[in-house]
Amino acid sequence: MSSDSSSTSGDEFTNPNPNPNSTSKPLEDQFASAALTQPNNEPPEIQESPNGVVNGSVGENNHGEVESNEREGEVGSNLEARQSVRWRRTNSEVEVEAPSSPSSSGYAGERGSSSGSGSSGGFDMIGGGIGGGDDDEIQEVSNVDSIQDSQASWMPGKRHVDEDDASLSWRKRKKHFFILSNSGKPIYSRYGDEHKLAGFSATLQAIISFVENGGDRVKLVRAGNHQVVFLVKGPIYLVCISCTEEPYESLRGQLELIYGQMLLILTKSVNRCFEKNPKFDMTPLLGGTDVVFSSLIHSFSWNPATFLHAYTCLPLAYATRQAAGAILQDVADSGVLFAILMCKHKVISLVGAQKASLHPDDMLLLANFVMSSESFRTSESFSPICLPRYNPMAFLYAYVHYLDVDTYLMLLTTSSDAFYHLKDCRIRIEMVLLKSNVLSEVQRSMLDGGMHVEDLPTDPLPRSGTLSPHLGQPRDSLESFKEPFVGIGGPAGLWHLCTVVYFWINMYLLSSHHQLIAHVNRKDYIGLTRTFMLPCMI
Amino acid sequence: MGCSSSLPDRSSGQLAGLNSENGGVSDAKNLRVKLVLLGDSGVGKSCIVLRFVRGQFDPTSKVTVGASFLSQTIALQDSTTVKFEIWDTAGQERYAALAPLYYRGAAVAVVVYDITSPESFAKAQYWVKELQKHGNPDIVMALVGNKADLNEKREVPVQDGIDYAEKNGMFFIETSAKTADNINQLFEEIAKRLPRPASS
Ligand SMILES: Nc1nc2c(ncn2[C@@H]2O[C@H](COP(=O)(O)OP(=O)(O)OP(=O)(O)O)[C@@H](O)[C@H]2O)c(=O)[nH]1
Ligand SMILES: [Mg+2]
Numbered sequence: 001m002s003s004d005s006s007s008t009s010g011d012e013f014t015n016p017n018p019n020p021n022s023t024s025k026p027l028e029d030q031f032a033s034a035a036l037t038q039p040n041n042e043p044p045e046i047q048e049s050p051n052g053v054v055n056g057s058v059g060e061n062n063h064g065e066v067e068s069n070e071r072e073g074e075v076g077s078n079l080e081a082r083q084s085v086r087w088r089r090t091n092s093e094v095e096v097e098a099p100s101s102p103s104s105s106g107y108a109g110e111r112g113s114s115s116g117s118g119s120s121g122g123f124d125m126i127g128g129g130i131g132g133g134d135d136d137e138i139q140e141v142s143n144v145d146s147i148q149d150s151q152a153s154w155m156p157g158k159r160h161v162d163e164d165d166a167s168l169s170w171r172k173r174k175k176h177f178f179i180l181s182n183s184g185k186p187i188y189s190r191y192g193d194e195h196k197l198a199g200f201s202a203t204l205q206a207i208i209s210f211v212e213n214g215g216d217r218v219k220l221v222r223a224g225n226h227q228v229v230f231l232v233k234g235p236i237y238l239v240c241i242s243c244t245e246e247p248y249e250s251l252r253g254q255l256e257l258i259y260g261q262m263l264l265i266l267t268k269s270v271n272r273c274f275e276k277n278p279k280f281d282m283t284p285l286l287g288g289t290d291v292v293f294s295s296l297i298h299s300f301s302w303n304p305a306t307f308l309h310a311y312t313c314l315p316l317a318y319a320t321r322q323a324a325g326a327i328l329q330d331v332a333d334s335g336v337l338f339a340i341l342m343c344k345h346k347v348i349s350l351v352g353a354q355k356a357s358l359h360p361d362d363m364l365l366l367a368n369f370v371m372s373s374e375s376f377r378t379s380e381s382f383s384p385i386c387l388p389r390y391n392p393m394a395f396l397y398a399y400v401h402y403l404d405v406d407t408y409l410m411l412l413t414t415s416s417d418a419f420y421h422l423k424d425c426r427i428r429i430e431m432v433l434l435k436s437n438v439l440s441e442v443q444r445s446m447l448d449g450g451m452h453v454e455d456l457p458t459d460p461l462p463r464s465g466t467l468s469p470h471l472g473q474p475r476d477s478l479e480s481f482k483e484p485f486v487g488i489g490g491p492a493g494l495w496h497l498c499t500v501v502y503f504w505i506n507m508y509l510l511s512s513h514h515q516l517i518a519h520v521n522r523k524d525y526i527g528l529t530r531t532f533m534l535p536c537m538i
Numbered sequence: 539m540g541c542s543s544s545l546p547d548r549s550s551g552q553l554a555g556l557n558s559e560n561g562g563v564s565d566a567k568n569l570r571v572k573l574v575l576l577g578d579s580g581v582g583k584s585c586i587v588l589r590f591v592r593g594q595f596d597p598t599s600k601v602t603v604g605a606s607f608l609s610q611t612i613a614l615q616d617s618t619t620v621k622f623e624i625w626d627t628a629g630q631e632r633y634a635a636l637a638p639l640y641y642r643g644a645a646v647a648v649v650v651y652d653i654t655s656p657e658s659f660a661k662a663q664y665w666v667k668e669l670q671k672h673g674n675p676d677i678v679m680a681l682v683g684n685k686a687d688l689n690e691k692r693e694v695p696v697q698d699g700i701d702y703a704e705k706n707g708m709f710f711i712e713t714s715a716k717t718a719d720n721i722n723q724l725f726e727e728i729a730k731r732l733p734r735p736a737s738s
Contacts, residue, residue: 285631286632287579287632374600374601376603377600378584378600384636419607
C-alpha cells in the first residue's frame with residue numbers, strides 16, 4: 001500500500017488559517033534586509049585568488065571575448081589562471097579566507113566523473129564553452145512585438161531531462177537554476193533530472209555550509225564569466241549559475257521569485273517537514289510543477305514585471321475598465337478576498353477586500369502558475385494557493401475560470417467551502433462583462449498588441465495631431481524623456497508613467513550592465529500608480 | 539452526443555449555492571448528485587471526465603491542480619434524469635490532504651487506477667479505506683481500472699479488481715478514456731445504483 005506517500009505530508013498542508021498581519025512580517029523583513037545589503041558594483045571584499053580556484057574547462061579559452069556577445073551565445077570561457085573568485089559576504093569586512101581550492105576541502109568526491117571538459121574535480125564550473133542556442137537569454141528587444149514573439153515561440157515544460165552534470169551539453173547551458181535542501185537533496189533543477197544531480201547538489205550544499213560554518217553567508221561566487229548566486233531560505237537553498245552577465249541583484253531577485261513560486265505551491269509550512277526529517281525528499285511534493293518553474297524562468301527573459309515589481313496593465317478605455325472594476329468590487333464586497341481579471345499576463349482589473357493588498361510579485365507568481373498549468377483551461381477549478389507576500393504560511397483558495405482563450409478570472413478566498421459561492425460570483429461577473437462588452441474590448445486590445453513605444457507622446461499634455469490607433473493619443477517620437485515632469489494626475493501622468501517605464505525597460509534590455517534600472521524615479525512611479533488605482537509596490 | 543459542458547451552466551447557477559454541498563437531491567425525477575473522482579496522478583481521471591462530459595480525449599497530459607468541477611446530465615430509461623456534479627481531484631501527493639474537501643458530502647466516489655500500474659492499484663485501495671473511514675456512510679463507490687486499451691501492458695489482473703471491489707461492496711468496471719470503452723456505462727451504472735428519494 002502506498003499510503004505512506006500521501007500521509008507524510010498529511011497534516012502539513014491543511015491549515016487554511018491565514019493570519020496575514022502577524023505571519024507575513026518575517027518575510028517582509030527578509031526582503032527589507034536583503035535590500036539593505038545590496039552590494040555596490042565594486043564590493044570592497046574581493047579577493048583575487050592567485051591560483052584560480054575554479055578548475056573547470058581550462059583550455060577552452062575564447063580569446064575573442066572582448067567582442068563576445070551573450071545574445072549570440074558566444075560567451076568565452078576564459079577560465080584561466082588569471083580568473084578571480086570573488087566571495088561576497090554579508091556581515092564581514094574581513095577578507096574571506098577563501099579556500100585555496102574547494103577541492104581541498106573534501107567535498108570534491110561528491111561529484112561524478114568529469115566529462116571531456118578537462119576538469120580536475122572540485123567545484124567545476126558549468127559551461128565554459130560556447131553556449132548552445134539557448135532560449136532564456138535576454139534578447140535584443142527593441143519593441144513590444146518581439147517580446148511577444150519570444151513568448152509565442154516558447155514551449156513550456158522541462159527539456160533535456162536526460163542530461164546530468166556529466167553531460168557536456170548540460171555544462172554549456174548558460175543559466176542554471178537549482179533548488180536544494182540544506183541536507184543537499186535536489187528539489188528542482190532547470191535542466192536535467194533532479195535525481196541524477198544528487199552529487200552536484202551535495203557540492204552546492206557543501207559550499208554553502210562551508211561558509212555558514214564560519215559564521216558567514218555566501219552570496220556570490222564569480223569565476224570567469226560565470227556567476228554563482230546563492231540564496232538561503234531556511235532549509236531551502238536556491239542557486240543560480242549564469243554566464244548571462246546580468247547583475248547580481250537581478251539574479252538574486254530571480255531566485256527570490258523562484259522561491260516565492262515554490263511557496264505559492266506549498267506554503268512555508270514545508271519547512272516543518274525538514275524539521276521532522278532533515279533528509280526529507282521534497283521532489284514528490286512538487287510533482288507536475290516543472291512547467292510552472294520553467295515558464296517563470298522563461299519570463300525572466302521577456303517579462304519586465306519580473307524585475308520591476310510591478311504588473312502590466314492591459315490598455316483599455318476608462319469606461320471599460322470601470323465596468324470591469326465595478327462588478328469585481330461588487331463581488332469583493334460579498335466576502336471575496338481578491339478578485340482579479342487578467343488577460344494573459346496583463347491585468348484588466350483587480351479588486352481587494354478592505355485592507356487587503358496584493359503584492360505585484362504575488363500577482364506575477366499567481367498568473368504564472370495559472371497560465372502554465374494547462375488544466376485550468378479545461379474547466380473551472382478550485383485550488384489551494386499561497387500568496388507568499390500576503391501570508392507565506394497559509395493557503396488561500398483560488399477559484400479559476402477562463403472566460404475565453406486568454407482571459408481568466410481568479411477569485412481568492414480564505415474559506416475552503418466557498419466554491420459554490422465563488423461559482424455564483426463568476427456567473428454574475430461573466431454576465432456583466434459580456435453585456436458591457438468588456439471581453440470583446442479586451443480581445444481588441446490584445447490584438448492591438450498592447451502599448452507601443454511610438455504611442456507615447458513627448459508631451460505630457462495631449463495635443464492635436466495624428467491619433468495613434470491604439471490609444472487615441474498623439475504619436476510622437478521618444479526624444480523628450482528628459483523633459484521635466486509636471487504633475488501626476490490625469491492622462492498626462494499615465495503617459496509619463498508609460499514613457500518612463502518603457503524607456504527603462506528598453507534601456508534594461510539593451511544594456512549589458514542592467515544597473516540602469518535602479519535609477520527609475522521611484523517616487524514618481526509610486527505616486528502615479530496610486531493615482532491610477534493600480535497599486536504597484538516597489 | 540450529450541456534451542453539455544459545465545461552462546454554460548448558467549440556469550442552475552443560483553441553485554448551486556451551498557446546498558450542493560449536501561449532495562443535493564432535487565426531486566424523484568431529476569436527481570442531482572455530487573460525484574468525486576479519486577486516484578493516483580496520471581491514472582486518467584480527467585480523461586474519463588472529459589470523455590464523459592465532452593466526448594473528447596486529449597492525450598497530452600494536463601496535470602490537475604486542486605480540483606476541477608464539471609457537470610453532466612444523463613437521461614435514464616425510466617425517464618428520470620441524473621445530473622452529475624463532478625469533482626475531478628488532483629492525484630498529486632501535495633493535494634492528498636485536501637481530498638476531504640471534495641469528497642465530503644459526495645453521494646458517489648469513483649476510485650480510479652491504471653491497469654498497467656500496480657502502484658496506482660495500491661493507491662486506489664488507500665482511497666477506498668479513507669472513504670470508508672471518513673466519507674459519507676451511504677456513499678456509492680465504484681472501482682475503475684482505466685487504460686483498458688493497454689491490455690498488452692496490463693499489470694493488474696481483472697480478477698484482482700473484481701475481488702477487491704466485491705469485498706468492499708463496490709461496483710467494478712474497466713474503462714478506456716482513449717477508446718471511450720465503458721465510459722458511459724460507468725456513469726449509467728452509477729446512476730442506477732443511486733438511492734432514490736422517496737417520491738412524495
Ligand atoms: N492509453 C490510454 N491513456 C490514457 C487513458 N486515459 C488517460 N490516459 C493518459 O494518461 C495520462 C494522464 O491522464 P489524466 O487524465 O491527466 O490523469 P489524472 O488521473 O487526471 O492525473 P492528475 O490530474 O495528475 O491526478 C494522459 O496523458 C492520458 O493521455 C486511457 O484510457 N488509455
Ligand atoms: Mg487530472
